[in-house]
Amino acid sequence: MMSADTFILYELAAADHDVRFSPHCWKTRLALAHKGLEAKRVPWRFTQKDAIAFSGQGRVPVLVHGGTVVSDSWRIAIYLEEIFADRPTLFGAPEAKPLTRFINSWADAALLPALARIIVLDVHDCLDAEDRAYFRRSREARFGMPLERVVEDQVARIAEFRTAVLPLRQYLDHQTFLAGSTPGYADYCVFGMLMWAHCVSKAQLLEPDDPVRGWQERLFDAFDCLARRSPIAKQASLQ
Numbered sequence: 001m002m003s004a005d006t007f008i009l010y011e012l013a014a015a016d017h018d019v020r021f022s023p024h025c026w027k028t029r030l031a032l033a034h035k036g037l038e039a040k041r042v043p044w045r046f047t048q049k050d051a052i053a054f055s056g057q058g059r060v061p062v063l064v065h066g067g068t069v070v071s072d073s074w075r076i077a078i079y080l081e082e083i084f085a086d087r088p089t090l091f092g093a094p095e096a097k098p099l100t101r102f103i104n105s106w107a108d109a110a111l112l113p114a115l116a117r118i119i120v121l122d123v124h125d126c127l128d129a130e131d132r133a134y135f136r137r138s139r140e141a142r143f144g145m146p147l148e149r150v151v152e153d154q155v156a157r158i159a160e161f162r163t164a165v166l167p168l169r170q171y172l173d174h175q176t177f178l179a180g181s182t183p184g185y186a187d188y189c190v191f192g193m194l195m196w197a198h199c200v201s202k203a204q205l206l207e208p209d210d211p212v213r214g215w216q217e218r219l220f221d222a223f224d225c226l227a228r229r230s231p232i233a234k235q236a237s238l239q
């Protein structure tokens, strides 16, 4: 592992600072692990825009590597692949990069909204008071309704999510990882979404025999159980 002070990663944190639940930050965390790199992980809250103003925008992840600042999880993945080309590749062959970008877009555009309609209130509940107010205001404006109404019909929302992951289910029925026999950035793009839910919510997103679950377990185990060992919000623990 490279020394911890070489990289600084700003990550979204819950009221409990140890709970880092952002799907995009998870993509970056796994990309760093894939490259065998370690970062000093700085907890960040939605309302701490000033703390990342140096990056020229207001979202995390933000990675600082020496004098270089990179924001946006996709741009960070490209940066790590270029700068650490001699380390395990995130994409496989160069021509797999655009396909991985499609997977990233699919995860962001199809999975993230489907999950948000299940867990948005759980996300709200794990935040500290100041972030809660910001989150409720900004997300209720986005959904055009109270958060409680967004998640009202959990059964229907979970059924919709299960339909949304059909392409994954079909593919993973005969494939170990999205990227092939070993995990790659395509896997982290999708797994990051599931980590988001795992960290904040009790919702049972997948049937016990869903092949997506087997794949999720393999990724929980990756990098010395990095994801499995990661703290989750109290409200997310199953009794």
Ligand SMILES: N[C@@H](CCC(=O)N[C@@H](CS)C(=O)NCC(=O)O)C(=O)O
Pocket (backbone or CB within 6 Å): 012, 022, 023, 024, 025, 046, 058, 059, 060, 061, 071, 072, 073, 074
């Ligand atoms: N396309 C960006 C999205 C980053 C993003 O939306 N991050 C969220 C946390 S998951 C954020 O910082 N939101 C700030 C806000 O909503 O004010 C990426 O892939 O990194």
